[in-house]
Structures are given as structure tokens and as C-alpha cells.
Amino acid sequence: MTDMAVEAAQVAQSDTPMDRARAxxxxxxxxxxxxxxxxxxxxxxxxxxxxxxISLIVGAWPAIQEFGFSFLFTQRWAPSAxxxxxxxALGPIYGTLLTSVIAMAIAxxxxxxxxxxxxxxxxxxxxxxxAMAIELLAGIPSIIYGMWGFFVLGPFLxxxxxxxxxxxxxxIPVLNSIFAGxxxxxxxxxxxxxxxxxxxxxxxxxSRDVFATVPPVLKESAYGMGCTTWEVARNVMIPYTRVGLIxxxxxxxxxxxxxxxxxxxxxGNSFKITPSxxxxxxxxxxxxxxxxxxxxGVHQSGLILLGLLLFVLTFIVLTCAxxxxxxIERRQGA
Amino acid sequence: MNxxxxxxxxxxxxxxxxxxxxxxxxxxxxxxxxxSLLWNGLTSLGLNVFxxxxxxxxxxxxxxxxxxxxxxxxxxxxxxxxxxxxxFAGTYLAEYGRHDKLSSVIxxxxxxxxxxxxxxxxxxxxGAVVVPMGGFSxxxxxxxxxxxxxxxxxxxxxDMLMLVPTALREAASAxxxxxxxxxxxxxxxxxxxxxxxxxxxxxxxxAGETAPLLFTALSNQFWSIDLTKTMANLPVTINNxxxxxxxxxxxxxxxxxxxxxxxxLTLNIAARYLxxxxxxx
Numbered sequence: 128m129t130d131m132a133v134e135a136a137q138v139a140q141s142d143t144p145m146d147r148a149r150a151x152x153x154x155x156x157x158x159x160x161x162x163x164x165x166x167x168x169x170x171x172x173x174x175x176x177x178x179x180x181i182s183l184i185v186g187a188w189p190a191i192q193e194f195g196f197s198f199l200f201t202q203r204w205a206p207s208a209x210x211x212x213x214x215x216a217l218g219p220i221y222g223t224l225l226t227s228v229i230a231m232a233i234a235x236x237x238x239x240x241x242x243x244x245x246x247x248x249x250x251x252x253x254x255x256x257x258a259m260a261i262e263l264l265a266g267i268p269s270i271i272y273g274m275w276g277f278f279v280l281g282p283f284l285x286x287x288x289x290x291x292x293x294x295x296x297x298x299i300p301v302l303n304s305i306f307a308g309x310x311x312x313x314x315x316x317x318x319x320x321x322x323x324x325x326x327x328x329x330x331x332x333x334s335r336d337v338f339a340t341v342p343p344v345l346k347e348s349a350y351g352m353g354c355t356t357w358e359v360a361r362n363v364m365i366p367y368t369r370v371g372l373i374x375x376x377x378x379x380x381x382x383x384x385x386x387x388x389x390x391x392x393x394x395g396n397s398f399k400i401t402p403s404x405x406x407x408x409x410x411x412x413x414x415x416x417x418x419x420x421x422x423x424g425v426h427q428s429g430l431i432l433l434g435l436l437l438f439v440l441t442f443i444v445l446t447c448a449x450x451x452x453x454x455i456e457r458r459q460g461a
Numbered sequence: 462m463n464x465x466x467x468x469x470x471x472x473x474x475x476x477x478x479x480x481x482x483x484x485x486x487x488x489x490x491x492x493x494x495x496x497s498l499l500w501n502g503l504t505s506l507g508l509n510v511f512x513x514x515x516x517x518x519x520x521x522x523x524x525x526x527x528x529x530x531x532x533x534x535x536x537x538x539x540x541x542x543x544x545x546x547x548x549f550a551g552t553y554l555a556e557y558g559r560h561d562k563l564s565s566v567i568x569x570x571x572x573x574x575x576x577x578x579x580x581x582x583x584x585x586x587x588g589a590v591v592v593p594m595g596g597f598s599x600x601x602x603x604x605x606x607x608x609x610x611x612x613x614x615x616x617x618x619x620d621m622l623m624l625v626p627t628a629l630r631e632a633a634s635a636x637x638x639x640x641x642x643x644x645x646x647x648x649x650x651x652x653x654x655x656x657x658x659x660x661x662x663x664x665x666x667x668a669g670e671t672a673p674l675l676f677t678a679l680s681n682q683f684w685s686i687d688l689t690k691t692m693a694n695l696p697v698t699i700n701n702x703x704x705x706x707x708x709x710x711x712x713x714x715x716x717x718x719x720x721x722x723x724x725x726l727t728l729n730i731a732a733r734y735l736x737x738x739x740x741x742x
Contacts, residue, residue, distance in 0.1 A: 154639050161641035162557060168549035169558070172571050172615060175608055179581060182588035240483025248480060257488070259733070264491050266729045268669020270696055271718050274703050275494050278501075278711070324490050331487065355473035378576060385578020387672040388696075392703055412580045412672070419584075419676050434584045438577070445573045 183438060186431035190214065193425055198432060204398035206418075206426035214429040216436060218398035222315060222408035223437070226390060227383040229319035229404070230326060235376055237323075238330030243360050245331075246338045258335060265328035270388040276321035277392035281312040284320070289405055307403035313395030315408040325389045326379045333375035337368045337455065374451030381445040385437060387412035411437040495722075502719025505712035510720075515682050515698060518707045525717050527684045528698040534686060535599055535678060535694055536668055539606025544660045547611040551618025556644050568619070575612040582608050583673035591677055599692035602678025606667040613666055617659025621652040658736040665728035669721045671696035695721055 190198065194214060201215020245258055289310035296302040341364050349359045365372065395407020396417050409417075411433045419430050509524045516523025550567070558564035586605040591597055625648045633643040649656065674680075680697035681690075695717050702714035 154642070158639035158641040161645070165549045165553035165557060168546050169553035169564070169567050171546055172550055172567050172574065172611065175611065176570050176574060178589055179577075179585040182585050183581070186584070186588045237483045237487050240480040241487050244480040244484040248477060249484075257484075260488075261491075263726060263729055264495075266665055266725055268671070268696070268721055268725060270669060270671045270699060271498060271722055272494065274699065274714065274718055275497060277703060279493075279497050324494070327487050328491065355469055357473040357476040358469070360476075381576050385580065387578065387580045388700070391700075412578060415580055415584070416672060416675055419587075420679070431584055431588070434581055438581050441576075441578055441581075442573060445576055449569060449572045 179438065183431060183435040187428055187435045189425055190428035190432040194429070194432075198429070199436075202398070202400055204414075206422065206429070212425050212429075214426070215398075216411075216433055218400050219409050219411040219414045219433055220436070221400050222394065223384055223410040223412070223440075225404070225408070226315055226319045226322055226394070226410055227380060229316070230322035230383050231376065231380055233320070233323035234327045234330050234379070238327055239334055239372075241327075241331045242334035242338055243364075245335055246364075247356050247360065258332075261328045261335075262332050265332050268388075269325055269386055272321055272325045273389040273392045276317060276389065277312075280321060281317050281393050284317055285310045285312045285314075289314075289316070293405065304402045305404060307401075308405060310405055311395070311407060313393055313407045314405045315394065316404045318390040318394040318408075318410070318413075319404075321389050321393060322383050322386060325386065326383050329382065330375065330379045333378065334372060337371035337375060338364055340371070340455070341367050368455070370451050371455035374448045374455065377444055377448035377451065381441045381448060384444065385412055385441045387416050391416045498715070498719055498722060501712075501715035502722075505716045506719060507716075510713070510716050514684055515693060515713070516709065517682065518705060518710060521709050523709070523713065525695065525698065525713060525720075527682075527693040528680070528695045528717065529720070530684075530686065531599065531678075531680075531692040532668070532695040534688075535603045535606060535674070535692065536664060538600075538603035538688075539667055540610055540660065540664050542603065543607035543610025544614050544663065546607075547614025547659075547663070548618045548656065550611070551615040552622065552644060554615065555619045555622035556640075556648065571612050571615050575616060578672075579609060579670055580672040580675075583675060583677055586673065586677045594689075597677065597679040597691045598689050599678050600688045602674045602692065602694065603688075605673035605677045606670060609667050609670060609673065610663040613663040614659050617662065618656060621655030621659065622648055624655065625651045654735050658732045661728050661732035661735070665725045665732065668725050668728065669696060671700055675700070 193211075194201070198214065198216050199220075200217060201213065202217040203213045203215050204218060205213045241261070245254055249257065290308070292306050293308040293310060296306040345363055345367065346359055349363045354362070390410055391413040394409055394413050396409050396413060397407040398409055398414070399406075400408070415430050415434055419427065422430055509522060510526075511524060511529065512526060513522065513524030514527050515525060550571075554564045554568055558567075582605050586601050586608065590601040590604055594601065629647055629651055630643050633647045634640075638646070674694055674697050678694055678697070679691040680693050680701060682693070685692055699714045699717045699721075702710035702717070705711075
């Protein structure tokens with residue numbers, strides 16, 4: 128800042144009015160150009176979104192023309208069928224939704240539990256290290272989770288837990304088709320579990336942040352009235368932060384829906400829909416990741432159309448999440 | 462004791478137990494992952510990983526040199542393109558357009574892009590760069606990474622500039638400084654640690670990204686630092702190695718995974734340390 132004051136002083140003391148005018152116009156030029164540089168960069172963000180939408184639509188156009196709405200309701204995925212390829216998105220859509228729902232069903236209660244543990248139960252000295260460890264884990268690249276799922280978790284599940292569950296539910300109708308064998312290293316369930324473990328730190332970190340916005344006075348008055356820890360969490364913390372929690376969960380759902388590398392290794396890449404969650408399946412992102420590099424023509428266009436569907440799906444989920452999180456931020460600011 | 466009290470206490474006890482169990486369950490999984498990563502990674506990590514090229518299947522030995530160098534090059538170019546753009550955009554949102562309509566739209570879109578699936582970014586760059594340029598290239602890979610860097614940097618830059626006290630800007634303006642100079646010489650300096658933190662976090666985010674590189678930079682098995690051709694990189698190399706039953710490839714994949722994780726954790730810890738130290742409050 129001192130250097131600026133010196134420069135400004137030099138401008139003021141310039142001998143001739145000419146020097147002074149030149150210096151001032153240089154200032155003005157710098158000012159205007161900086162404004163436009165920042166403004167154009169900000170526009171870039173809009174441009175990227177526009178570019179994503181346009182390039183996906185252009186890329187998907189041949190497939191849209193070829194299949195139209197039947198793309199959404201066809202289960203068969205046969206890129207090399209004769210005389211013309213048959214492509215349907217039902218399998219990947221089913222897999223994407225199913226894995227995300229199972230993952231969220233596991234990760235949300237556990238994540239909330241950890242967040243309540245961290246804000247209410249954990250000894251003070253452990254809070255910071257555990258919270259920091261969880262935030263760091265949220266940053267680990269998803270391919271690491273996928274690889275671990277493939278090499279370690281998949282074989283473990285297939286050899287121990289899954290046969291037990293299959294045997295347990297075998298005599299019960301309906302459930303025996305949901306938990307039908309054979310157990311395999313590659314299945315929808317394994318992928319869901321890896322997804323759940325991956326979004327867990329994320330959900331925990333967000334819920335902890337949201338719980339931190341609860342004014343201590345509110346909690347203290349509830350405790351003062353004789354509420355138990357659970358009653359404080361259920362009747363004070365969760366209602367106060369409800370909107371933010373739902374926003375955080377939807378953000379995590381957006382992540383789970385679009386996650387590629389955590390599931391690609393372990394899901395089995397099968398486009399068939401089977402009722403069993405222990406059967407192999409596929410998700411939109413896994414299908415794109417595994418087939419795109421070798422695809423061409425309508426097949427490639429069909430994969431881009433899948434990408435477009437995924438983008439629309441996540442866009443809706445993320446928009447809802449952001450709107451909800453914005454509401455809690457506004458309240459916090461007020 | 463009153464039966465209602467007893468039942469309330471019992472419920473509380475059970476839920477507390479469940480919360481602790483959840484914490485142990487969650488942290489247990491995560492330590493398990495890190496543990497097996499460290500174990501498998503360290504046992505396959507040797508000097509050869511840093512000095513030799515990726516081997517063909519069925520051969521013992523070999524390393525990851527070309528992939529490590531390729532990853533470094535693409536990450537650096539991606540950040541070098543994305544970080545300045547993101548910083549300028551964040552500057553606009555925090556300094557010029559704090560309250561106008563356009564900024565709130567941009568802010569919203571940016572937040573959505575921040576968590577858009579990275580494979581979609583890959584498809585976008587494939588359609589926008591790879592097809593017109595006529596082939597996979599490291600440059601396209603870097604651009605895909607830059608697109609991921611931008612929203613992260615926009616967000617942190619805006620947040621950090623918002624923390625700079627208005628009085629500082631007013632003081633500088635009162636000295637007669639034009640707006641641009643107030644921002645570059647005063648606001649940037651006050652928020653410097655925060656801005657660097659943002660760039661480090663963005664680097665950490667892209668360092669392990671795999672999906673956007675799968676069909677932009679592709680990967681290869683040899684030494685190449687030509688930006689217009691495919692370039693080997695760690696994440697895609699790991700992806701290819703995992704998908705193959707070759708045991709030597711499996712070990713190298715673990716070593717690569719350990720390297721990526723260490724790099725990402727180091728960047729994150731550095732960012733945290735810097736952010737805690739000098740963030741204006």
C-alpha cells in the first residue's frame with residue numbers, strides 16, 4: 128500500500144500537466160480493463176453451463192432422433208444388434224436410482240449419528256481431531272474408494288455376509304427374490320455400500336456444520352428443563368436445522384447419483400434389470416465410463432444421451448439442495 | 462422412579478449408544494480403507510515406481526514415472542488456466558457485482574457446477590474439444606480439469622474477499638485509488654492466505670479426478686509430454702491397471718493410489734493450515 132501512496136504522490140507532483148494526464152489515463156485504463164476482465168470471467172461460469180448443455184444436446188441428437196422417448200422405457204442395450212442398434216436407458220437409470228437410494232439409506236442415519244456424537248457426546252479433546260479427520264476423508268478421490276471396494280470389500284462381502292443374508296431370507300417370499308443369490312464380487316449392493324462409505328464423511332461434515340448454527344442458548348434451555356441428549360437433538364437441533372439438513376442430504380444425493388469411479392469397478396456392468404440387489408447392474412456414469420472410449424456412431428450418441436439424462440437429474444437435485452441451503456444461510460445472516 | 466422418567470432415560474441411553482456405534486462404524490470403515498491403502502501401497506512402493514515407465518502386461522518390474530509426470534503436467538496446466546479465471550470471476554462477484562441480479566444467477570450456477578458429476582465435464586470437453594481437434598489430447602484433459610477448478614476457486618475467492626473489512630477498501634478509496642487498484646493492491650493482499658487456500662483446495666480436488674480424463678486425455682504406456690497427443694496420467698493408469706488381472710499391474714495400482722492419496726491429503730492439510738493461520742476474521 129505504501130508503494131501506491133508513493134506512486135500517487137508522484138502523480139500529484141508531476142511537473143507538467145501532460146505527465147499527470149498520462150498517469151491518470153493509465154489509471155483509468157487499468158481500472159476499466161480490470162473491471163471487464165473480471166466481468167468476462169464471471170460470464171465464463173455461465174458460458175461453461177451453456178457449453179455443457181449445448182454440447183450434450185448436440186452429441187445426443189442422433190440418439191434422440193433414432194429412439195425418442197422409447198429410450199427411457201427400453202431395457203435392452205444392444206449397440207451391435209442387427210439391422211440397427213437397440214439402446215434403452217431403463218437399466219442404467221434403475222441402477223443409478225437404486226444404488227443411490229440404498230447408499231443414502233445407509234449413510235444418512237450413520238452420518239447424522241456421527242454428527243450428533245461429535246456435537247453433543249464426544250469428549251472435547253477428541254472433537255477437533257475427529258472432525259478434521261472426517262473432513263480430510265471427504266477429500267479423498269473416489270477412485271481410491273472404488274479400488275478398495277473392488278479388491279477388499281467386494282470379495283469380503285461375497286464370501287461372508289452375502290451368503291448368510293441369502294440363506295436367511297431364502298424361505299421368505301418376496302424377500303428371497305430381493306436378496307437372491309448367487310453372491311458375487313460385482314453387484315448393485317456392493318456398489319451401494321462403497322457409495323455409502325464415500326458419501327458418509329460428506330454428510331457428517333455438512334450435518335456438523337449445520338448443527339453448529341444452532342444457538343447454544345436454545346440447547347441450554349432445553350437441557351435446563353431436564354431434556355435428555357436425545358430429546359435435545361430430536362426436538363431442538365433437528366427441527367431448527369431441518370432445511371439445512373435436507374439440503375445437505377440432497378447435495379450428497381447429487382454426488383451419489385453422478386459418482387463414477389467409486390462404482391465403475393464393482394457394479395458389474397450388466398444392463399439387465401433383476402429384482403435381486405446381489406445381482407450385477409450398472410449406473411449411468413459407470414456405463415459411460417466403461418463403454419464411451421470404444422463407442423462410435425449411435426452407440427456413442429446414446430451414451431451422451433445417458434449423460435444428458437444424468438445431468439438433468441443431478442441438476443434438479445442440486446438446485447433443490449442449493450435453494451434449501453440458501454434458506455438456512457439467509458436465516459443465519461438475519 | 463416415575464416410569465416416564467425411566468423410559469425417557471432408557472430411550473436416551475439407547476440412542477446415545479447408537480450414535481457412538483455409528484461413530485465407531487463410520488470411522489472404522491474409513492480407517493480400514495486408509496489402512497489397506499497404506500499396507501498395499503507401501504509394500505508395492507519402491508524406487509522403481511519413480512524411475513521406470515509403466516510396464517506392458519505380464520512383465521515384472523516397471524514403474525509409474527510417465528504417469529506421475531503426466532499427471533503433474535496436466536494438473537498444473539489445468540490449475541494455471543482455471544485458477545486465474547476463477548479468481549477474476551470470484552472478484553467480480555465479491556467486489557463489483559455484490560448485489561446485482563447477474564451475480565446472484567452466476568453464484569447459483571457456480572454452486573451447481575461445483576457439485577456437477579465430473580464425468581459430465583468429461584463428456585462436455587469430449588464434444589467441445591476432442592472432436593473438433595480430431596483426437597484425444599493432454600490439452601483436452603487439462604481443460605477438463607480447468608473446468609472443475611473454476612467453480613471451486615470462484616467460491617473460495619468470493620468467500621475470502623467478503624471477509625475483507627469494508628473499512629480497508631474505503632480507506633484506500635479515500636486516498637484516491639481507482640477501484641481496480643483498491644482490489645488488486647488492498648483486498649487481494651488482505652485475503653492472500655485465503656486465496657492461496659482456495660487454489661490449493663482446487664488442486665487437491667483435481668489431482669485425483671479420473672472420470673473427466675477417461676475420454677479426454679486417455680492414457681498411454683510410454684513417455685510423452687506432447688500436449689497434443691494422449692498423455693499417461695496416474696488416475697486413468699490406475700483405472701486401467703485395476704481392470705486387468707495382471708498381479709504386477711495390481712501392485713502398481715496400489716502404489717499409484719497411495720501416491721495420489723498422499724498428494725491430496727498433503728494439499729488439503731497445507732490449505733487448512735494456511736487458512737487457519739492467516740484468514741482475515
